[in-house]
Each structure stands twice: as C-alpha cells, then as structure tokens.
Amino acid sequence: MATIKDVAKAAEVSVATVSRVLNKTGYVHEDTRKRVETAIKELNYSPNEVARSLYKRGSKLIGLLLPDITNPFFPELARGVEDEVQKQGYRLLFGNSDENIDKELEYIHTFVQNHVAGIISATDQAGKLNYQHLKIPSVFLDRASDGEFSVYADGKEGGRIAAREIVQRGSRKITVLKGPVHVQPAQDRFQGALEVLGESNVDFHVMTTSSFSFQEAKQWAEELFTKYPEADGVIASNDITAAAVIHEASRLGKMIPEDVQIIGFDDIPLSSLLFPSLSTIRQPAYDMGREAAKLLLSQIANKPIESQHIKLPVTFIERNTTRKVDNNG
Amino acid sequence: MATIKDVAKAAEVSVATVSRVLNKTGYVHEDTRKRVETAIKELNYSPNEVARSLYKRGSKLIGLLLPDITNPFFPELARGVEDEVQKQGYRLLFGNSDENIDKELEYIHTFVQNHVAGIISATDQAGKLNYQHLKIPSVFLDRASDGEFSVYADGKEGGRIAAREIVQRGSRKITVLKGPVHVQPAQDRFQGALEVLGESNVDFHVMTTSSFSFQEAKQWAEELFTKYPEADGVIASNDITAAAVIHEASRLGKMIPEDVQIIGFDDIPLSSLLFPSLSTIRQPAYDMGREAAKLLLSQIANKPIESQHIKLPVTFIERNTTRKVDNNG
DNA sequence: ATTGTTTATGTAAACGGTTACATATAGTTT
DNA sequence: AAACTATATGTAACCGTTTACATAAACAAT
Numbered sequence: 073m074a075t076i077k078d079v080a081k082a083a084e085v086s087v088a089t090v091s092r093v094l095n096k097t098g099y100v101h102e103d104t105r106k107r108v109e110t111a112i113k114e115l116n117y118s119p120n121e122v123a124r125s126l127y128k129r130g131s132k133l134i135g136l137l138l139p140d141i142t143n144p145f146f147p148e149l150a151r152g153v154e155d156e157v158q159k160q161g162y163r164l165l166f167g168n169s170d171e172n173i174d175k176e177l178e179y180i181h182t183f184v185q186n187h188v189a190g191i192i193s194a195t196d197q198a199g200k201l202n203y204q205h206l207k208i209p210s211v212f213l214d215r216a217s218d219g220e221f222s223v224y225a226d227g228k229e230g231g232r233i234a235a236r237e238i239v240q241r242g243s244r245k246i247t248v249l250k251g252p253v254h255v256q257p258a259q260d261r262f263q264g265a266l267e268v269l270g271e272s273n274v275d276f277h278v279m280t281t282s283s284f285s286f287q288e289a290k291q292w293a294e295e296l297f298t299k300y301p302e303a304d305g306v307i308a309s310n311d312i313t314a315a316a317v318i319h320e321a322s323r324l325g326k327m328i329p330e331d332v333q334i335i336g337f338d339d340i341p342l343s344s345l346l347f348p349s350l351s352t353i354r355q356p357a358y359d360m361g362r363e364a365a366k367l368l369l370s371q372i373a374n375k376p377i378e379s380q381h382i383k384l385p386v387t388f389i390e391r392n393t394t395r396k397v398d399n400n401g
Numbered sequence: 402m403a404t405i406k407d408v409a410k411a412a413e414v415s416v417a418t419v420s421r422v423l424n425k426t427g428y429v430h431e432d433t434r435k436r437v438e439t440a441i442k443e444l445n446y447s448p449n450e451v452a453r454s455l456y457k458r459g460s461k462l463i464g465l466l467l468p469d470i471t472n473p474f475f476p477e478l479a480r481g482v483e484d485e486v487q488k489q490g491y492r493l494l495f496g497n498s499d500e501n502i503d504k505e506l507e508y509i510h511t512f513v514q515n516h517v518a519g520i521i522s523a524t525d526q527a528g529k530l531n532y533q534h535l536k537i538p539s540v541f542l543d544r545a546s547d548g549e550f551s552v553y554a555d556g557k558e559g560g561r562i563a564a565r566e567i568v569q570r571g572s573r574k575i576t577v578l579k580g581p582v583h584v585q586p587a588q589d590r591f592q593g594a595l596e597v598l599g600e601s602n603v604d605f606h607v608m609t610t611s612s613f614s615f616q617e618a619k620q621w622a623e624e625l626f627t628k629y630p631e632a633d634g635v636i637a638s639n640d641i642t643a644a645a646v647i648h649e650a651s652r653l654g655k656m657i658p659e660d661v662q663i664i665g666f667d668d669i670p671l672s673s674l675l676f677p678s679l680s681t682i683r684q685p686a687y688d689m690g691r692e693a694a695k696l697l698l699s700q701i702a703n704k705p706i707e708s709q710h711i712k713l714p715v716t717f718i719e720r721n722t723t724r725k726v727d728n729n730g
Numbered sequence: 731a732t733t734g735t736t737t738a739t740g741t742a743a744a745c746g747g748t749t750a751c752a753t754a755t756a757g758t759t760t
Numbered sequence: 761a762a763a764c765t766a767t768a769t770g771t772a773a774c775c776g777t778t779t780a781c782a783t784a785a786a787c788a789a790t
Contacts (some may be wrong), residue, residue, distance in 0.1 A: 073513075075745090075746055075747085076748095077744065077746080077747095078745060079722070085769075085770085086769065086770045086771075087746090087747080087748090087770090088748080088749075088769070088770060088771080088772095089768085089769060089770080091747070091748055091749080092748095092749095092768095092769090094747095094748095095748080097748090097749085098749090098767095098768085098769090099766080099767050099768050099769080100767095100769080101767080101768060101769085104768080104769085116513060118510065119514070119746080119747070120455075120514060120516075120745090120746050120747065121511075121514040121515050121516075121747095122451055122454045122455045122460070122514075122515060122516050122745085122746080122747090123455050123745070123746035123747035123748090123775090124450075124746080124747055124748080125451045125747095125775090126451045126452050126455050126745090126746080126747075126774095126775045126776065126777085127746085127748050127749085127774070127775045128747090128748075128775080129775070130453070131515075133494075133515075136495075139478055140471065140480075141476045141483075142476045142477060142480050142670070143482060144473065144670075144671070146476075146478075147470045147471045147473075147475075147476055148471060150470055151469070151470060151471050151497065154495075154496065154497055155469075158496070159765070163494060163496065163508075163511050163515075164494070164495050164496065165492060165493065165494055165495075166465075166483075166493050166494075166495040167483065167487070167492065167493065168480065168483055169497075179492075181447070182450075182492050184402075184462075185447065185448070185449060185451075186450050186462075186492075187449075187450075187451050188449060238732055252703075286670045286671070286673070286674065289674065290673070290674065312671070312674070315671060315674040315675075317676050318674075318723070319674050319675070319676045319678065322676040323676065326490065339421060341473075341615045342615070342644060342671055343473070343640070344615070344619070345615065345619065345644040345645050345676075346644075346648070346652040346675065346676075347647060347652065347676060348651075349647045349648065360730035395603050404776055404777085405776065405777065405778095406776080414739075414740085415739065415740045415741075416738075416740090416776090416777080416778090417739070417740060417741080417742095417778085417779080418738085418739060420777070420778060421738095421739090421778095423777095423778095424778080426736095426778090426779090427738085427739090428736085428737050428738050428763080429737095429738070429739080430737080430738060430739085430740080433738080433739085441762090447777080449775090450777095450778065451775085451776080451777090452745090452775070452776035452777040452778090453776080453777055453778080454744045454745095454777090455745045455746065455747085455775090455776080455777075456744075456776085456777050456778050456779085457745085457777085457778075458745070606766090611768050709774070
C-alpha cells in the first residue's frame with residue numbers, strides 16, 4: 073500500500089502539500105495539484121483511515137447495536153440505517169446485544185475504542201448505562217428514551233388501532249398477547265390495546281409471552297387455543313407470534329377470519345405471504361432506520377436539529393386475517 | 402479518555418513499561434506491575450484501538466459483506482459469523498452489496514482503509530475483483546470459489562434431494578423454479594434437481610424467477626399456476642418463493658400436499674410457521690457463518706488449515722407440504 | 731575482581747496521516 | 761522603493777500506541 077510519503081516523493085512535493093490536495097484545504101498551485109493527482113493515480117494511493125482517525129480523534133464509523141438481527145423486524149431497520157449512513161460516507165460497526173447488558177457494554181467499549189463518530193442503539197438497557205457520559209452522539213432506535221435522542225414508532229397508538237379494528241370487525245372474545253415485559257415497544261402496544269379493549273363491550277384475556285423466539289411462538293399459539301378455545305380474536309405481540317397463531321388456528325381447522333380474526337404487529341416482509349395474508353399494524357422499520365441515521369448524522373455534523381424525538385406513525389394494513397367492514401359501517 | 406501517558410505518569414513509569422504490562426511482554430517487576438494496574442483501574446484506562454491498529458497495521462475488525470441482510474437467509478449467516486468472530490475478540494464491519502459491483506468495491510475499499518484483519522464475503526462478483534491481490538485473508542461464504550477459501554452448502558445435492566423426495570412422494574407434473582441466473586447457489590440447486598428429474602419418469606417445466614424479492618415472489622406464484630395449472634409438485638428456488646407458492650395455491654383452493662406438493666430451499670426460521678409448514682431443503686446457515694468465521698480466523702492466526710473448502714451438508718426437512726411416505730415404501 | 735547473564739526500565743523511532751507555523755515569492759498599494 | 765497581502769510550499773509536532781535499542785542493577789560464574 074502506498075502512503076502519503078510515496079505520493080509526496082513521486083510528485084516531488086512535501087506530504088503537507090499532498091494532504092492539502094487530498095483535503096482541498098489551504099493553497100496549492102494548479103500545476104502542483106495536477107502533479108500530485110497524477111502521482112495518486114499512478115500509485116493507486118488512498119489515504120489510510122486509521123491514521124486519519126487517530127489524529128482526528130474520530131472515524132467515519134457508526135456503531136450499530138441491535139438486540140438480534142435474526143428477529144425479522146431488525147434487518148429492515150438495519151438496512152435503513154445502512155443506506156443512509158453509507159450515503160453520507162459512513163460505515164457500520166455492527167453487533168447484536170441479545171438484550172444482554174454485558175454484551176452491550178462490550179460493544180459500547182469497542183465503539184469507543186474504535187473512535188466511532190456516533191452510535192445507534194436499539195436496546196432496552198439504555199437508561200442503565202448512560203450513553204450520555206460517553207460524549208459520543210447517540211440515538212436510540214425503536215425505544216423512546218427521555219433525555220436522549222430517539223426514533224420510534226407509536227406503539228401505543230398501534231395497540232389502540234389493533235384493538236379498535238378487531239372489535240369493529242366483530243370479535244367479542246379477544247385474547248391479547250402481551251409480549252416480553254422488558255421490551256418497551258411491546259408493552260406500549262399492549263397498553264394501547266388494553267386501553268381500547270377496556271372501554272369496549274367485549275371479553276378479553278391477556279396471555280404473556282416471554283420472548284419473541286420462533287421456537288416458543290409455536291408453543292404459545294398452542295397454549296392460547298387450549299386455554300381460550302372460544303377466542304374469536306387475537307391481537308398478537310408481533311408478526312412472528314401472529315404467524316404461529318395463524319398456523320395453529322389453521323391446524324385446528326378454524327376458519328380465518330370467519331372464526332378467529334388475527335392482527336399482528338410490525339408488518340415484516342413475510343406477512344403478506346402468509347395464508348391468509350396477515351392483517352397487521354405496520355411499523356415503518358426501514359424509515360425508522362433511516363430517520364435514526366439522519367438524526368445521528370445531523371448531530372455529528374452539528375446541524376440544527378428540530379426535535380430530539382421522532383415518533384413515526386403506525387398504520388393498519390388490512391389483509392385477510394380480519395373481516396371486511398362495509399364502507400357504510 | 403485517559404491515554405497510556407496518563408497511566409505512565411500516575412504509576413511513575415515510562416509508557417514502555419505500561420505497554421509491557423498491557424501486552425504481557427518483556428520483563429516487568431511484580432511491584433511495578435501492580436502500580437501500573439492500579440493506575441489503569443483508577444483512570445479507567447483502556448487502550449486506543451485506533452493507535453494500536455496504526456502501528457500494528459491490522460485491526461481487530463473483520464469485514465462482512467452480504468448481498469442483502471433483508472433477505473431472510475442472511476441474518477442467520479450473519480449471526481453465525483458474529484458469534485464466532487466476537488468470541489475470538491474480533492468485531493464486524495458490515496455492509497450490503499446488493500450484488501452491485503460498485504458497492505462491493507466501495508466496501509472492499511473501506512475494509513482495506515480500515516485495516517481489517519480479514520474479509521468474509523457472500524457475493525457473486527468474487528472472481529471479478531480478485532480478493533487475492535488484496536493480501537487480506539478472505540473467505541467466501543455461500544459461494545464456492547476455486548482458488549479461494551470458501552464455505553458453502555451442497556446446493557447441487559440439495560436440488561437432487563428435493564427432486565427425489567417430491568417424485569418419491571408422487572408428484573408427476575413438476576414445476577421447478579430456477580432462481581436468478583447470477584446467483585450461483587440457486588443454479589446449483591436447479592442443476593441438481595434437473596439431473597434427477599431428467600432421469601425420472603415425470604413431466605416437468607422450468608420457470609425462471611429473476612430475483613429473490615418478496616414483491617415479485619407473489620407474482621411468480623400467480624404466473625406459475627396460470628401457466629401450469631395442472632402442476633402437482635413445485636420445487637421452489639428458496640423458502641420465500643415457496644411461501645408465495647403456498648399462499649397462491651391456498652388461495653386457489655388447492656389442497657397441500659394432496660393436490661400440490663411444495664419443497665422449498667433454505668429452511669428460514671419462518672418456514673415452520675407457515676401453514677402448512679414447509680418441507681424444505683435445509684442449509685445450515687448459522688453453521689455456515691460460524692465455519693466461515695473459524696476458517697478466516699485460522700488464516701489470520703496462521704493456524705494450520707485442513708481444507709480451503711468447507712462444503713456443508715444439506716438435509717431434507719420433512720414437514721407438511723409434502724405427502725408422507727410409508728416406511729415400507 | 732572480572733566477565734557474563736538475567737531482570738528491569740527508559741528513550742526514541744516508528745505507524746500514516748493533519749495542521750500550526752515558518753518561510754518565500756509574486757503581486758498590490760502607497 | 762517600501763510595506764503589505766495573497767499565494768505556495770515546506771518543517772515538524774502531534775494523535776496514542778508498540779517495540780528496537782540502550783542502559784543499568786543484581787546476581788552468578790570464572
């Protein structure tokens with residue numbers, strides 16, 4: 073690999089001059105610039121980011137910490153982040169925390185040691201480890217966080233919408249899946265649904281599901297229909313769980329949506345390929361990722377920031393696990 | 402952030418001594434070591450990776466390049482890579498190439514500029530841009546690559562298995578979905594299936610699907626059943642496509658597996674939650690990721706390497722989109 | 731007592747960039 | 761002609777580590 077010294081020698085100038093043409097700073101004569109540029113091309117030189125980061129005390133890297141990329145909600149988020157960050161010349165240092173505080177700390181540490189320019193984190197430990205004293209710009213994704221920058225979807229409203237829609241479409245014995253207690257967005261949805269259901273004239277049950285894993289989703293679906301065989305509506309905590317519920321209901325020979333209506337949450341890409349295709353509350357995952365990246369990059373560039381918090385709207389995607397409602401209704 | 406100098410001052414030694422205790426190299430008196438260690442703790446010091454990388458000309462970073470993390474096959478791969486790499490003290494610099502050569506080059510460039518210790522790439526451009534002249538240890542994932550290190554699943558055999566199973570279970574008019582031509586593993590599967598189908602006494606058609614996108618999957622599924630309404634067996638190019646086929650078949654009122662059998666490829670986590678749950682050829686994605694990481698890390702550590710190529714076996718996961726075959730059959 | 735080895739520590743040069751500062755020439759003003 | 765300014769370039773310090781080399785004390789061997 074050629075270094076700036078090699079270029080300087082080839083162009084018969086000092087390294088300072090080369091650095092000047094590289095960064096377009098200070099004065100440099102047109103002729104010299106050309107000589108330098110030629111040398112750069114000839115040597116196929118490109119500056120060493122590590123050296124640059126060392127002097128500048130800051131790199132072109134962004135740390136991205138997700139709970140688990142294997143959960144289908146996160147790839148879209150990650151992609152949103154990547155696309156925006158990449159567009160602005162930054163790259164991603166990526167890790168999964170598994171919602172485990174030690175792993176999270178380990179990654180934060182890595183981020184610091186590698187001089188990342190900023191951090192985007194979608195973890196629940198947020199409060200506990202105080203990103204603020206890190207003095208590194210950060211934004212929290214998929215989690216509202218009071219004193220800090222954050223981008224999230226309106227989970228509570230999502231829960232309300234889900235409840236309203238399912239009630240309006242005729243379910244009277246509804247089971248709502250609560251989702252893991254430590255996952256804030258899941259709790260928001262749950263609260264929203266509860267709020268509406270409480271005000272409605274319907275029976276409902278709550279079932280807690282302690283994780284978002286594929287394995288367990290199946291078991292919960294089974295449990296659901298043994299415990300509440302007469303349920304005619306299910307508000308799932310996310311689309312994976314909803315998929316499991318569709319699966320189990322179909323296995324039991326229930327007609328969807330005639331016998332049971334099901335509403336999911338997230339709108340992961342596969343939702344529309346399920347059969348029946350899943351009606352769900354959509355979180356704009358990709359956009360959330362992008363917005364988070366934009367917000368972070370604005371901070372880094374010291375651009376003016378309109379708001380520390382970006383709450384993205386959530387929408388009801390009507391597909392075929394809910395009944396149609398006539399337009400006059 | 403405290404630097405090594407601060408520690409040296411606090412412990413009343415030179416930076417060299419601090420560095421010695423940090424790296425456990427050379428001689429250092431027991432008492433001095435203790436003083437240094439105390440100073441490190443007091444100042445909450447931890448070495449700057451950037452400076453270290455600069456001197457060492459190599460970081461603790463691994464570049465990971467995937468086509469698109471949004472395709473459900475890749476998160477598992479990525480996770481396998483991450484877990485292994487992380488275990489051995491390395492971190493991930495991550496990017497999506499979209500199978501686009503410019504993006505790929507851009508990322509390779511980033512990797513080089515950031516002194517990554519190694520690269521894991523799951524792209525098809527491999528040959529074209531010659532990772533070898535990079536002089537950075539690399540392994541190719543999900544792609545066989547002749548002169549280079551690679552980890553992949555036995556796609557051809559997978560195709561054979563799929564064909565054998567579907568024929569054995571009674572399908573006589575089979576449609577095989579070909580998958581994008583530029584995706585090598587998809588072609589391997591296709592070839593394998595073709596090989597067996599050619600030798601069998603069955604009718605079959607080939608339909609090309611030019612991408613793995615969710616959107617288009619649906620359209621192809623529709624096209625499939627309008628073009629070949631009498632098909633009683635479908636070998637899909639991957640599980641997403643298979644999901645779309647299940648969806649469409651169900652929509653048309655076909656019984657699965659009685660009227661049509663469907664076999665997918667990959668065994669993405671959601672496959673078992675589809676209804677009917679999907680019979681598929683499983684690629685051990687997570688293990689592939691881990692193996693790739695192990696292979697790379699062995700190279701980096703100059704450990705002896707048994708083989709440049711690791712071909713992982715593929716297995717038939719029998720679920721409910723294929724008929725049962727009696728054990729005496 | 732002299733020499734050689736082992737242990738312990740420090741000094742300074744690297745790694746590859748950026749930039750403050752010094753210097754020099756050319757072109758403008760007065 | 762003197763003084764000032766704009767342009768052009770170089771020198772060297774710095775970012776925070778690691779390590780080759782130098783130095784010195786302690787101890788052992790002759």
